[in-house]
Amino acid sequence: xxxxxxxxxxxxALLVLLAGAPLLALAPAVPGAVRVAGVSLLWWYSxxxxxxxxxxxxxxxxxxxxx
Amino acid sequence: xxxxxxxxxxxxxxxxxxxxxRVAAGDAEVPWLALGALIAPLVALLxxxxxxxxxxxIAAAAATLALAMVLAADFVVAADAATLLGxxxxxxxxLAAGLTLLMPLLxxxxxxxxxxxxxxVVALLLPLTAVALAMGTAPWSAWSHGSxxxxxxxxxxxxxxxxxxxxxxxxxxxxxxxxxxxxxxAGMYRVVERDVTPPTVRQxxxxxxxxxxxxxxxxxxIEAGARLRFDAGRRVPGAPASGIAWxxxxxxxxxxxPGALGALVTLVGGALALVPATRQxxxxxxxxxxxxxxxxxxxxxxxxxxAAAAPDLALGGSLLAPLLRLxxxxxxARTGDAVAALALGAVGVxxxxxxxxxxxxxxxxxxxxxxxxxxxxxxxxxxxxxSPDPWRLLVLGLGLAAAVWTPSLLASHRAAALAGSGVGAVxxxxxxxxxxxxxxxxxxxxxxxxxPALVAMxxxxxxxxxxxxxxxxxxxxxxxxxx
Numbered sequence: 038x039x040x041x042x043x044x045x046x047x048x049x050a051l052l053v054l055l056a057g058a059p060l061l062a063l064a065p066a067v068p069g070a071v072r073v074a075g076v077s078l079l080w081w082y083s084x085x086x087x088x089x090x091x092x093x094x095x096x097x098x099x100x101x102x103x104x
Numbered sequence: 105x106x107x108x109x110x111x112x113x114x115x116x117x118x119x120x121x122x123x124x125x126r127v128a129a130g131d132a133e134v135p136w137l138a139l140g141a142l143i144a145p146l147v148a149l150l151x152x153x154x155x156x157x158x159x160x161x162i163a164a165a166a167a168t169l170a171l172a173m174v175l176a177a178d179f180v181v182a183a184d185a186a187t188l189l190g191x192x193x194x195x196x197x198x199l200a201a202g203l204t205l206l207m208p209l210l211x212x213x214x215x216x217x218x219x220x221x222x223x224x225v226v227a228l229l230l231p232l233t234a235v236a237l238a239m240g241t242a243p244w245s246a247w248s249h250g251s252x253x254x255x256x257x258x259x260x261x262x263x264x265x266x267x268x269x270x271x272x273x274x275x276x277x278x279x280x281x282x283x284x285x286x287x288x289x290a291g292m293y294r295v296v297e298r299d300v301t302p303p304t305v306r307q308x309x310x311x312x313x314x315x316x317x318x319x320x321x322x323x324x325x326i327e328a329g330a331r332l333r334f335d336a337g338r339r340v341p342g343a344p345a346s347g348i349a350w351x352x353x354x355x356x357x358x359x360x361x362p363g364a365l366g367a368l369v370t371l372v373g374g375a376l377a378l379v380p381a382t383r384q385x386x387x388x389x390x391x392x393x394x395x396x397x398x399x400x401x402x403x404x405x406x407x408x409x410x411a412a413a414a415p416d417l418a419l420g421g422s423l424l425a426p427l428l429r430l431x432x433x434x435x436x437a438r439t440g441d442a443v444a445a446l447a448l449g450a451v452g453v454x455x456x457x458x459x460x461x462x463x464x465x466x467x468x469x470x471x472x473x474x475x476x477x478x479x480x481x482x483x484x485x486x487x488x489x490x491s492p493d494p495w496r497l498l499v500l501g502l503g504l505a506a507a508v509w510t511p512s513l514l515a516s517h518r519a520a521a522l523a524g525s526g527v528g529a530v531x532x533x534x535x536x537x538x539x540x541x542x543x544x545x546x547x548x549x550x551x552x553x554x555x556p557a558l559v560a561m562x563x564x565x566x567x568x569x570x571x572x573x574x575x576x577x578x579x580x581x582x583x584x585x586x587x
Contacts, residue, residue, distance in 0.1 A: 044150050044151075044152060045152070047150050048150055048151065051147050052147065054139075055136075055139055055140060055143045055372075058135050059360075059361065059364040059365070059368070062136065062360075063357060063360055064358075067352075070352045074244065074248075075244065075245070076247050076248055076251075077352065079135050080247060083136065084138065084401070084404050088139065088397050088400065088401065089397075091139075091146055091397075092393045092394065092396070094146075095146040095149060095150060096393050099150075099390055099392070100389070100390050
C-alpha cells in the first residue's frame with residue numbers, strides 16, 4: 038500500500054474511533070452506561086481502548102512512512 | 105518542524121485543565137471531548153500534505169485572531185492560578201503575558217521548545233501518581249468509587265468549608281437542599297427563590313462575615329472575585345446529585361448529537377490548522393503520539409481522582425483547582441503543597457512552550473515581525489481581563505482557525521484559498537453573532553451558535569475545492585512543514 042493510501046486509511050480509522058464515543062453515549066438504550074468491572078463502557082472506550090488504538094495507529098504510520 | 109514541536113502547539117494548558125475540571129464536574133460531553141483532544145492532533149499529524157496556495161490575507165487575519173483567543177484562554181488559566189494563590193487575576197495574566205513575550209527571545213528557546221512539552225507532561229503525571237499512591241487506588245477503582253457516592257457533599261477539610269474560596273468568574277449556583285452560605289467578601293448577592301410562582305428575585309448586600317440562608321430550589325448569583333464559605337456535610341451546589349449522576353450524566357441523550365458533532369469538528373478542524381505537518385519520520389516521530397496520549401490521560405486522571413476524593417473542587421469553575429487543591433488533601437499540607445507546586449510548574453512550562461509554538465505558527469502565516477506577536481499577546485491579555493469562559497474562548501479560537509485557516513491550507517491555488525477562507529469567515533461570523541442579531545435563537549440552532557465551525561468549515565472547504573483541483577485526490581503533494 039502506498040504512503041498516501043495508508044495515511045488516508047489511518048485517518049479514516051481514527052475518525053471512526055472518534056465517532057465511537059458519542060455513539061456509545063447517545064445511542065438509544067445507552068450502551069455506554071453498561072458497567073464493566075465497575076467502570077462504564079463509555080469511559081473504558083473513551084479513556085483506554087480508543088486512545089491506545091489511536092496512538093498505535095498513528096505511531097505505526099509515522100514510524101513506517103518516510104517522505 | 106519536528107513532531108514534538110508540532111505537538112507543543114496542541115498541548116495548551118487550557119485544554120488539559122478544562123478536561124480535568126470537566127471530568128471532576130461530571131460534564132456530559134467530556135468523554136468525547138477527551139477522546140477528541142487526543143485524536144484531533146493525530147489526524148493533523150497524518151493528514152495529507154499540501155502545497156502552499158500563495159498569500160491569503162483573510163487566513164492571516166483569522167489566524168492572528170484565532171491564536172490570540174487560544175492564548176487568552178491560556179491566560180485565564182494563569183488568572184485562575186493567581187486567584188487560587190491569593191493574588192488578583194491580573195497578577196496571573198501579567199506574569200503569563202510577560203513570559204510569553206520574553207521566553208522566545210532566549211537563546212535556548214529552540215531547545216526548550218523541543219524537549220519541554222514531554223518534560224512538562226511527566227511533571228504533570230508525577231504528582232498525580234503521588235496522589236494515586238496516597239489514595240491507594242488505581243484510576244478505574246477511583247472512577248468506580250466516585251460513581252458509588254450517595255451524595256456529593258463538602259468534606260470537613262474542604263477549603264470551601266475551612267477558609268472559604270474565591271469564585272474566579274461570575275457563577276450561578278442552584279441549591280438542592282437548605283444551607284447556610286457565609287460571604288467573606290462584601291458585595292451584592294442575588295437570590296432567585298423558585299418555591300413560589302412566579303419566582304421571586306431578592307438582592308442582598310452583605311458585608312464580610314454575614315450569612316445567607318438558602319432553601320431548596322434557590323438560585324444564588326455570585327460576582328467574580330466573591331469569596332464564600334459553605335457548611336461541611338452539605339451537598340455541593342451545582343454538582344451532580346449523586347455518584348451515579350456524575351458517572352452517567354442524566355442530560356446525556358440523542359439531543360446532544362449536534363453539539364457533540366460540532367465539538368469534534370471544531371477540534372479536528374482546529375488541529376488541522378494549528379498542528380503543522382512534521383518533517384520528522386521514523387522512530388523519533390513516534391514520541392509525539394505518546395506525549396499526546398500521556399497528556400490527555402493525565403488530565404482525565406486528575407479529574408477522576410478529584411471526583412473520587414474531593415467532589416467540591418469543581419465548584420467555582422477554577423481550572424487549576426484539581427491540580428492545586430487535590431494534592432494537599434491526599435498527601436497532607438506540607439508534602440501536598442510541594443507536589444501541587446510541581447503540577448503548577450508543569451502547567452507553567454506548558455504555557456511557555458505552547459506560546460512559543462503559537463508564535464511560530466503566527467510567523468509562518470502572518471509574518472515573523474515581533475510587533476505582530478506583541479499585538480497578539482496584548483489582545484490576549486485584554487480578552488483574558490474580562491474573565492471570560494475559557495472553554496468558550498478556546499472553542500471560538502479553534503473554530504475560527506478551522507473555518508477560515510483550514511480551507512486555505514487545503515486549497516490548490518490562491519483564488520480558491522481566498523474564496524474558501526472568505527466563505528468560512530462569513531459563515532463563522534454570521535453564526536457566532538446570531539444571538540446578538542436575533543436574541544431568541546431557536547433551540548435547534550443552539551449547536552451551530554456554540555460551534556459555528558460545524559457548518560463554516562465544511563462550506564469553506566467545499567468552496568476551496570470547488571474552485572480548484574481537489575488537493576490530495578490521488579497524488580501526493582508537499583504541505584510545507586511551516587505553513
